[in-house]
Amino acid sequence: MKQNRFKRQARDALDWYDANARDLPWRVGPSARAAGLRPDPYRVWLSEVMLQQTTVATVRPRFAAFVSRWPSVGALAAAAEDDVFGEWAGLGYYARARNLHRCAKVVASDLNGVFPDTEEKLLALPGVGPYTAAAIAAIAFDARAIVIDGNIERVAARLFAIDRPVRVAKADIRERLDRIWPNDRCGDFAQSLMDLGATICTPRKPSCPICPLNDHCLAAAGDDPARYPTKPAKPVRPDRAGAAWALFDGRDRVLLVRRPPKGLLGGMMALPSAGWSDHDDAPPAAAQWKDAGSIEHVFTHFRLTLTVHAGAAPKGMRLREGEVWADAASAAVPTVMRKAIDRAIAHRDSRNSPSPA
DNA sequence: TAATCGTGGTC
DNA sequence: TGACCAAGATT
Numbered sequence: 292m293k294q295n296r297f298k299r300q301a302r303d304a305l306d307w308y309d310a311n312a313r314d315l316p317w318r319v320g321p322s323a324r325a326a327g328l329r330p331d332p333y334r335v336w337l338s339e340v341m342l343q344q345t346t347v348a349t350v351r352p353r354f355a356a357f358v359s360r361w362p363s364v365g366a367l368a369a370a371a372e373d374d375v376f377g378e379w380a381g382l383g384y385y386a387r388a389r390n391l392h393r394c395a396k397v398v399a400s401d402l403n404g405v406f407p408d409t410e411e412k413l414l415a416l417p418g419v420g421p422y423t424a425a426a427i428a429a430i431a432f433d434a435r436a437i438v439i440d441g442n443i444e445r446v447a448a449r450l451f452a453i454d455r456p457v458r459v460a461k462a463d464i465r466e467r468l469d470r471i472w473p474n475d476r477c478g479d480f481a482q483s484l485m486d487l488g489a490t491i492c493t494p495r496k497p498s499c500p501i502c503p504l505n506d507h508c509l510a511a512a513g514d515d516p517a518r519y520p521t522k523p524a525k526p527v528r529p530d531r532a533g534a535a536w537a538l539f540d541g542r543d544r545v546l547l548v549r550r551p552p553k554g555l556l557g558g559m560m561a562l563p564s565a566g567w568s569d570h571d572d573a574p575p576a577a578a579q580w581k582d583a584g585s586i587e588h589v590f591t592h593f594r595l596t597l598t599v600h601a602g603a604a605p606k607g608m609r610l611r612e613g614e615v616w617a618d619a620a621s622a623a624v625p626t627v628m629r630k631a632i633d634r635a636i637a638h639r640d641s642r643n644s645p646s647p648a
Numbered sequence: 649t650a651a652t653c654g655t656g657g658t659c
Numbered sequence: 660t661g662a663c664c665a666a667g668a669t670t
Contacts, residue, residue: 342666349656349665383654386669420668440666485666494664495659525662555653589661591653626655 300450300471300507301480307503308483313490315347316354324479332406332431333364339423339430340391344384347489353382364406367392368399376558380623385559389552390418408432430478437468438481442488448520449492452509457520528589532596533567535628537583537619537635538575540604545619545632546575555590560617561628567595575614577602583638588627595627601635 297305309321317338319330337357341350357378361367367375372392379388394417398406406427407413413424425436439447444457447464457464473480491498499511510516538546547560555568563572574580583601587594610616619632 339666340668344654344665344667346656346665381655383656384668386653387667390668418668422667426666438666441664442666482666489666522663528662557653589655591655592651 296475297473298471300504301473303503303507304483304487305473305476305479308479308486311486311490312482313347313486316351316358318482329433330431332408332427334358335427335431336364336394336406336419336423337367337391339426340387340418341382343387343423345382349382353378363404364395365399365404368395370395372558376560377623380559381626381629383626385557385625386553387418389558393417394419406431409434410436426481429481433475433478435472435474435477436481437465437472438477438484439465439468440485442485442492443468443481445494445520446484446488446492446504449497449510449516450504450508452513452519454519454521456523458523526592529593530596531567531593532598533564534574534598534600535562535564535631536572536574536577536580537562537599537601537632538577538604539601539619539635539639540616543619544616545622545635546604546610547615547617547622547624548572548613556625556627559625559628560615560622561624562631564597564631567597574600575602576605576608578605579603581638583635586627586630586634588630590627597627597631599631599634599638601638 312318312321314320317330317334319328338350338354341354360378361370370392375392376385376388379385397416398404408428410424410428413419413427414421419427422438422440425438426440428434428436429438444464447453447468448457451467453460453464487502487504491502495517497516499505499508499516502508502511505511508516510519546563548563550556550559550561551570552558554570563575565571580600580602583599585596585598587596619636622632624632
């Protein structure tokens with residue numbers, strides 16, 4: 292297929308994409324794409340939100356679970372917020388789950404269930420920032436939007452040999468990308484650069500010899516393509532410590548409370564805990580607390596050592612406001628809380644049936 | 649603007 | 660083992 296309407300960089304990337312695009316559940320296949328079929332905006336939006344700072348491998352099964360349970364934006368909008376949080380548990384960045392549900396409600400109620408087809412309107416939706424707005428516009432609607440994610444930023448920094456840190460070179464990168472960006476197949480071009488970044492133009496040890504953009508790449512012409520993009524040094528991660536209390540009833544259930552709607556683990560169910568975030572819970576009432584050991588967890592900006600206390604609920608105990616009993620082994624909670632609950636369960640079981648040393 | 653916000657995989 | 664990294668948004 293001749294594609295003379297494209298600049299050479301775009302033509303080469305698109306040709307490569309036509310032969311090598313990753314098969315992903317939120318995309319349409321090559322034959323459907325050739326027939327002019329576009330992907331479902333709902334699925335594009337959902338995948339883009341899930342993929343924010345999250346790997347394809349992690350998203351794949353979660354995306355399948357979401358679209359199976361909620362096949363349309365209307366279905367998602369009609370869901371209970373708690374069910375959305377439950378499906379999101381373990382995915383991280385929990386503000387995304389809240390904004391996802393808010394966005395679904397806006398689209399379903401105010402926009403008749405139809406996603407906007409322009410960057411500007413998409414940008415107004417909750418949880419949709421500059422990247423996601425451009426990605427949806429380009430991929431779902433083939434609008435001419437310049438899509439810049441971490442992959443494309445890296446590919447561009449190498450293609451144009453941009454020496455300054457990407458933080459300060461953002462406008463320059465956008466300008467240079469604009470010059471080679473096609474006027475149609477914008478979504479495919481964006482995804483071609485993302486696939487290139489994920490499979491060939493990787494952060495470490497890029498496979499320049501097999502790259503379709505090798506002939507155009509200023510970094511590849513130099514002696515160390517991997518030195519682009521330049522990144523500032525990361526700040527050190529401080530240590531924090533706290534306590535969590537796992538109160539069990541007699542039937543393998545554990546007491547959970549809901550975290551405040553904003554901030555760390557916002558809106559998610561969790562063990563009562565204190566001392567490590569800006570929110571402290573009071574310890575529940577137990578006849579006696581036993582030290583169940585501790586767990587470690589690494590967040591984006593600190594490391595946490597959480598001391599876990601395990602106890603049994605007093606007979607006839609009544610739940611206070613916001614407290615619930617949940618099956619300890621299967622409760623939908625953030626990973627740090629899953630570790631803590633598992634630690635408490637292990638402690639309880641080791642006490643009940645000591646294993647041989 | 650810079651800080652905040654999770655988690656799992658890789659080398 | 661620890662540092663880096665992944666289809667960023669919000670305030």
